[in-house]
Amino acid sequence: MLLDRTGRKPDLWTRGQPDDHAPVLVAWEEWNTQARLGNDPDRLGVEIPNTLAIEDLRPVLSQVGLVAIRFGAFSDGRGLSQARLIRRAGFTGVLRAVGPLIPDEFGFALQCGFDEVELPESSAHRQSEDEWLRSLAAYSHTYQQGYRSRTSILAQRRLARLSKGQSHA
Amino acid sequence: MYRYDEFDAGFVRERVALFRDQVQRRIDGSLTEDEFKPLRLKNGVYLQLHAYMLRVAIPYGTLSSVQLRQLALIGERYDRGYGHLTTRQNIQFNWPKLRDVPDILDLLADVEMHCIQTSGNCIRNVTADHFAGVAADEWIDPRPVCELIRQWSTAHPEFSYLPRKFKIAVTGASHDRAVVKAHDIGLRIVRHPDTGAHGFEVSVGGGLGRTPMIGKVIRDFLPQEELLAYLEAVMRVYNLEGRRDNKYKARIKILVHETGTEALKARIEHEFAQLDGPSINADPEELARIAAYFAPPHYEELPAVSARLEAAKSANPVFADWIDTNGFAHKVAGYRAITISLKGIGEIPGDITSAQMRQVADLADRYSLSEIRVSHNQNLILPNVKNDDLFALWQGLVEAGLATANVGLITDIIACPGLDYCALATARSIPIAQAIAKRFADPARQREIGPLNLNISGCINACGHHHVGQIGILGLEKRGQESYQITLGGDPTEQAAIGEIVGPGLTAEAVPDAIERLVEVYLEARQVGETFIDTFRRIGIGPFKLAFQHNLEGADHVA
Ligand code: HEM
Ligand code: SF4
Numbered sequence: 001m002l003l004d005r006t007g008r009k010p011d012l013w014t015r016g017q018p019d020d021h022a023p024v025l026v027a028w029e030e031w032n033t034q035a036r037l038g039n040d041p042d043r044l045g046v047e048i049p050n051t052l053a054i055e056d057l058r059p060v061l062s063q064v065g066l067v068a069i070r071f072g073a074f075s076d077g078r079g080l081s082q083a084r085l086i087r088r089a090g091f092t093g094v095l096r097a098v099g100p101l102i103p104d105e106f107g108f109a110l111q112c113g114f115d116e117v118e119l120p121e122s123s124a125h126r127q128s129e130d131e132w133l134r135s136l137a138a139y140s141h142t143y144q145q146g147y148r149s150r151t152s153i154l155a156q157r158r159l160a161r162l163s164k165g166q167s168h169a
Numbered sequence: 170m171y172r173y174d175e176f177d178a179g180f181v182r183e184r185v186a187l188f189r190d191q192v193q194r195r196i197d198g199s200l201t202e203d204e205f206k207p208l209r210l211k212n213g214v215y216l217q218l219h220a221y222m223l224r225v226a227i228p229y230g231t232l233s234s235v236q237l238r239q240l241a242l243i244g245e246r247y248d249r250g251y252g253h254l255t256t257r258q259n260i261q262f263n264w265p266k267l268r269d270v271p272d273i274l275d276l277l278a279d280v281e282m283h284c285i286q287t288s289g290n291c292i293r294n295v296t297a298d299h300f301a302g303v304a305a306d307e308w309i310d311p312r313p314v315c316e317l318i319r320q321w322s323t324a325h326p327e328f329s330y331l332p333r334k335f336k337i338a339v340t341g342a343s344h345d346r347a348v349v350k351a352h353d354i355g356l357r358i359v360r361h362p363d364t365g366a367h368g369f370e371v372s373v374g375g376g377l378g379r380t381p382m383i384g385k386v387i388r389d390f391l392p393q394e395e396l397l398a399y400l401e402a403v404m405r406v407y408n409l410e411g412r413r414d415n416k417y418k419a420r421i422k423i424l425v426h427e428t429g430t431e432a433l434k435a436r437i438e439h440e441f442a443q444l445d446g447p448s449i450n451a452d453p454e455e456l457a458r459i460a461a462y463f464a465p466p467h468y469e470e471l472p473a474v475s476a477r478l479e480a481a482k483s484a485n486p487v488f489a490d491w492i493d494t495n496g497f498a499h500k501v502a503g504y505r506a507i508t509i510s511l512k513g514i515g516e517i518p519g520d521i522t523s524a525q526m527r528q529v530a531d532l533a534d535r536y537s538l539s540e541i542r543v544s545h546n547q548n549l550i551l552p553n554v555k556n557d558d559l560f561a562l563w564q565g566l567v568e569a570g571l572a573t574a575n576v577g578l579i580t581d582i583i584a585c586p587g588l589d590y591c592a593l594a595t596a597r598s599i600p601i602a603q604a605i606a607k608r609f610a611d612p613a614r615q616r617e618i619g620p621l622n623l624n625i626s627g628c629i630n631a632c633g634h635h636h637v638g639q640i641g642i643l644g645l646e647k648r649g650q651e652s653y654q655i656t657l658g659g660d661p662t663e664q665a666a667i668g669e670i671v672g673p674g675l676t677a678e679a680v681p682d683a684i685e686r687l688v689e690v691y692l693e694a695r696q697v698g699e700t701f702i703d704t705f706r707r708i709g710i711g712p713f714k715l716a717f718q719h720n721l722e723g724a725d726h727v728a
Binding site: 074075076077078080081082084088102104105107108109111112126127128131134138139140141142143144145146147149153154156157158161 | 174176177179180183184186187190191194198199200201204207208290320321323324325326327328329330331397405408409413443445448449450451452454455458
């Protein structure tokens with residue numbers, strides 16, 4: 001099952017080697033820089049293990065439209081930090097989390113820079129689309145600043161202070 | 170005290186609703202037990218030997234009388250009329266039913282409390298000096314910074330699935346009462362030598378458990394405003410590079426050890442340099458907003474010496490001993506901070522009944538501006554008592570059975586639950602604590618021995634901080650028999666040290682005799698004015714080993 005913040009969506013990507021038809025996701029282990037240069041970034045993606053140093057991925061980021069990060073287990077949060085680093089490196093394409101994530105980390109994944117989650121069947125048959133979407137509404141506001149989210153609590157307090165300051169002036 | 174604003178209150182309520190939903194999803198099977206476990210742990214729910222256990226956060230150890238009364242109610246309704254204080258400013262309740270937990274969480278939210286991140290592989294409840302705000306040797310109250318960290322670390326999108334748990338402690342005093350060097354991150358609030366600005370000395374990689382380590386300083390001075398960005402840098406490096414192949418090697422202390430302090434420091438600084446501070450850090454007005462809640466209460470102007478107190482002391486030597494042992498110097502003249510020992514002889518260290526909680530709450534209303542603290546030594550503190558009121562307070566405590574005068578002495582034992590409650594235990598610890606306390610019950614003898622901290626853990630996980638006990642006792646299991654290993658010379662303070670093993674493991678029955686022998690070695694060798702740890706440092710472990718060995722020849726030991 002593939003999900004983004006609006007719900008289930010069709011997966012247009014296939015795994016394997018590039019051909020002329022569908023966009024293709026190439027495993028990092030099979031990535032070959034020379035072979036990729038000519039390809040259209042919109043139809044080329046790379047799938048990385050959650051142990052990869054993002055420095056090593058940097059040269060590839062401009063050549064791909066999608067980066068998928070494999071989560072070995074939902075409890076392994078490395079992919080969340082990798083996503084942050086990939087976004088910091090300026091990547092504007094699609095970021096996908098692949099693996100047995102749970103609804104409770106969907107919001108976190110989106111805040112760290114992911115766009116979508118690809119679940120294996122073993123999770124998808126237990127967890128409904130509705131549960132995944134409901135989990136996004138768990139918190140109206142969160143504390144951290146600098147993550148992708150609705151305005152953080154700290155920022156809202158600052159705004160309140162500012163507007164109070166202005167009304168005094 | 171900090172008070173929730175609409176955001177904090179809303180957040181905690183939503184957290185309760187989320188937990189309710191998680192329990193429901195576990196029951197209907199959409200979450201497997203493996204998926205549910207970290208979720209319940211992140212909300213303080215452990216599965217113990219006999220039942221569930223719920224761990225409630227007491228952030229930086231500060232409680233109001235209203236909150237303490239609510240804890241009393243929870244203890245009565247859902248435990249067996251008790252609460253159990255831990256070594257990290259939490260209180261635990263045994264025996265709650267899983268289906269009751271959401272209701273307990275609502276009761277906590279009613280008084281601005283929660284169980285968020287009291288367990289699990291995330292950033293845990295932030296702890297502080299239990300005398301924060303009142304200690305005479307403190308120059309900055311650490312609690313506003315703790316509250317900022319509490320908020321920042323709560324449901325952190327990036328750092329909620331760490332390799333292992335992560336503990337932060339903060340102190341703003343010259344004497345470290347928060348064991349900061351045994352924390353994953355320890356922060357000491359310091360003044361910049363040139364500018365006088367506030368900042369932090371940052372250590373990382375402290376921890377006890379099976380590989381005890383003292384934290385290493387990686388920043389001598391971090392400007393206060395840059396705290397959150399710096400924490401983010403440390404956490405990101407740890408989240409990416411901390412080991413996940415072996416849970417016993419997953420704490421940041423192992424990463425520090427395997428990478429080397431200098432190399433890891435360079436990695437953290439490199440990450441920190443790339444962060445956009447202003448988009449991450451709290452603005453100074455936010456810290457000021459929080460700090461305003463911790464402004465000192467209205468203190469009366471009082472003479473430093475209270476005639477009433479002095480008269481009561483000379484009329485009542487038991488009271489005088491209690492004041493001298495359990496009293497602590499307050500920064501304001503005429504006041505004192507009082508530790509209420511939860512280490513009555515023969516009782517369970519850190520246990521308090523619901524009735525006692527209510528009595529303490531009433532006494533706090535009457536004599537301590539309604540405020541209570543919990544210490545990592547598993548005691549309670551009334552931080553703001555007028556010297557004039559001390560005698561009346563003491564009488565109230567005597568009535569509640571809470572006037573034991575042993576704070577900092579050999580019977581003020583830190584002990585984990587051990588085999589009596591804990592699923593991981595390899596030995597008992599509560600009965601050992603009780604036996605030692607009984608052996609040294611005579612108050613005059615305890616005072617003669619002087620300051621001495623004795624800590625007991627029921628297994629290698631070291632919840633009872635045995636490594637930093639001046640006398641530490643670790644309960645192990647050898648061929649189906651309990652075996653107690655004794656260490657000496659540990660120190661939880663700014664001179665943090667890990668204790669050294671004094672000899673082979675002992676049976677439970679042999680422990681009190683052995684402790685007595687070790688104490689005698691000190692009493693024979695000590696010079697004027699020395700405490701146990703002073704003497705130990707001067708003479709080394711040699712004489713203790715010798716006496717221990719001698720003692721063994723007459724006793725059982727576990728070979
Ligand atoms: C009863 C259920 C408990 C369980 C199952 C439990 C489990 C554990 C485990 C597995 C560790 C080691 C973690 C590691 O090294 O990574 C640990 C550490 C710790 N526990 Fe507990 N614990 C329990 C109760 C307590 C209590 C009652 C206290 C306080 C008296 C406590 C305080 C601590 C502290 C302070 C540490 C940190 C030691 C360190 O820095 O490594 N725990 N606990
Ligand atoms: S030290 Fe061991 S026995 Fe004691 S509470 Fe911790 S895990 Fe349990």
